[in-house]
Amino acid sequence: MEFETVIGLEVHAQLLTRSKMFCGCSAEYAGAEPNTHVCPVCLGLPGSLPVINRQAVVSTVMTGLALNCRIPPYSKFDRKNYMYPDLMKGYQISQYDLPLCVEGYLEFQHDGQRKRVGIRRVHLEEDTARLVHRTWNGTGYSLVDVNRSGVPLIEIVTEPDLRSPEEARAFLMALRQVLRYLGVSTANMEEGAFRCDANISQRSLDGSVVGPKVEIKNMNSFRSVERALAYEVERQRSALRRGEPLVQETRGWLEDQEITVSQRTKEYAEDYRYFPEPDLPPIFLTETDLVEIRARMPELPLTRFERFVRDYALGAAEAGLLTEERAVADYFEACVQGDREIARQAANWITGELFALMRERVVDIDGVGVRPGQLRQLIELVRRGTINALTAKEVLVAVSETGQDPDAIVAERGLAQVSDEAQLRAVVQRVIEQNPKAVADYRRGKGAAIGFLLGQVMKDLRGRANPAVARKLLEETLGAPVE
Numbered sequence: 447m448e449f450e451t452v453i454g455l456e457v458h459a460q461l462l463t464r465s466k467m468f469c470g471c472s473a474e475y476a477g478a479e480p481n482t483h484v485c486p487v488c489l490g491l492p493g494s495l496p497v498i499n500r501q502a503v504v505s506t507v508m509t510g511l512a513l514n515c516r517i518p519p520y521s522k523f524d525r526k527n528y529m530y531p532d533l534m535k536g537y538q539i540s541q542y543d544l545p546l547c548v549e550g551y552l553e554f555q556h557d558g559q560r561k562r563v564g565i566r567r568v569h570l571e572e573d574t575a576r577l578v579h580r581t582w583n584g585t586g587y588s589l590v591d592v593n594r595s596g597v598p599l600i601e602i603v604t605e606p607d608l609r610s611p612e613e614a615r616a617f618l619m620a621l622r623q624v625l626r627y628l629g630v631s632t633a634n635m636e637e638g639a640f641r642c643d644a645n646i647s648q649r650s651l652d653g654s655v656v657g658p659k660v661e662i663k664n665m666n667s668f669r670s671v672e673r674a675l676a677y678e679v680e681r682q683r684s685a686l687r688r689g690e691p692l693v694q695e696t697r698g699w700l701e702d703q704e705i706t707v708s709q710r711t712k713e714y715a716e717d718y719r720y721f722p723e724p725d726l727p728p729i730f731l732t733e734t735d736l737v738e739i740r741a742r743m744p745e746l747p748l749t750r751f752e753r754f755v756r757d758y759a760l761g762a763a764e765a766g767l768l769t770e771e772r773a774v775a776d777y778f779e780a781c782v783q784g785d786r787e788i789a790r791q792a793a794n795w796i797t798g799e800l801f802a803l804m805r806e807r808v809v810d811i812d813g814v815g816v817r818p819g820q821l822r823q824l825i826e827l828v829r830r831g832t833i834n835a836l837t838a839k840e841v842l843v844a845v846s847e848t849g850q851d852p853d854a855i856v857a858e859r860g861l862a863q864v865s866d867e868a869q870l871r872a873v874v875q876r877v878i879e880q881n882p883k884a885v886a887d888y889r890r891g892k893g894a895a896i897g898f899l900l901g902q903v904m905k906d907l908r909g910r911a912n913p914a915v916a917r918k919l920l921e922e923t924l925g926a927p928v929e
């Protein structure tokens with residue numbers, strides 16, 4: 447029996463705001479001493495009152511607009527009641543029936559094709575405290591760190607539009623890219639700022655068999671999402687083929703064993719009781735508010751990618767590399783300044799030499815020490831023939847180390863290319879005299895020998911020879927090879 451996989455995702459992303467969702471505590475708690483970013487509100491003490499963080503609402507609406515959502519004019523907060531030690535008040539302030547954003551979609555590139563995944567809703571809530579589990583004398587106990595409690599969190603729920611683990615991973619990466627372009631979240635999965643749960647089921651292509659929906663939790667990287675889902679596809683398909691019962695349940699991914707295990711079945715499914723939050727006013731959003739928020743949004747990754755391909759005549763792979771991060775795309779455009787003529791060279795330099803320097807020094811493009819204008823100057827120097835491509839690489843490294851402009855480095859270090867025929871002819875003559883074997887090889891028809899001789903000319907001039915002129919002079923002096 448042939449099956450199709452059906453996957454829907456629930457993503458939680460922490461918002462990058464200065465203060466927490468409902469109080470004035472700093473939301474930047476990473477590395478802080480436990481329980482130092484707390485106050486009566488986020489500790490859930492009786493009598494304390496929450497206040498809505500305006501920036502968190504703006505960031506959520508921005509995310510919704512980027513995900514092509516409809517933004518209803520009226521939205522409210524609700525209390526989601528459940529008992530767990532990481533929940534200070536015994537309920538979480540979240541949104542139930544009237545979320546900030548609904549009915550959107552995200553388009554992204556996967557396998558060279560454009561894929562569209564529906565977004566059911568984006569709502570705003572607060573993060574919970576963090577539990578740290580320890581053991582002492584063989585007895586387990588847990589510590590509670592309330593610093594994370596109350597940090598603004600958005601939940602993004604997709605429609606079940608994904609058809610494979612690879613596609614789910616590609617979607618998550620595209621979503622992360624959008625959040626980072628917007629600057630609303632670091633969306634860093636390893637640091638817990640971007641978390642994903644997945645619903646996955648199987649159905650036979652003829653529609654006769656539909657397996658139950660299984661929820662997968664505890665996936666802490668893009669790789670583990672893909673692997674956990676791939677494991678589930680196999681587990682569910684083989685059970686269905688053998689006629690074994692499958693149940694609707696929640697399963698956890700065990701990273702070290704690379705399996706999923708049952709955590710709870712349907713009879714213990716969460717029974718949250720939601721109530722409207724009486725301590726917070728509803729949120730009214732006008733057309734004017736939406737126009738203002740839209741005006742603050744940057745060009746989104748897919749649009750930018752397509753514009754780069756179209757306007758700069760770049761290949762899909764190159765445009766993809768350049769638009770993966772907004773800072774790199776900005777750098778590219780600051781260098782090119784609308785000049786299509788140098789777009790190709792700029793793309794080569796950035797994805798080649800600059801990316802190599804970034805990897806080597808573990809810095810981002812702003813930390814590499816070459817300003818966009820300096821790269822442009824370097825490209826101009828090569829284009830005008832002042833320096834050759836080989837020297838240009840040396841100059842680029844020098845720029846990144848000293849901060850000096852390429853012009854100054856070329857002048858100071860005497861790196862200008864030697865194109866003068868008289869000067870080059872003298873060197874060519876000397877190289878021919880000193881390398882009789884290569885000359886003989888060339889004359890016997892070994893064309894590759896000219897590369898060696900050209901290399902010797904370059905070496906003699908510390909890499910500054912104009913390669914085209916030097917080759918022409920070598921060929922003239924040696925004459926045509928004898929067959």
Ligand SMILES: [Zn+2]
Pocket residue numbers: 466469470471483484485486487488489596
């Ligand atoms: Zn607080």
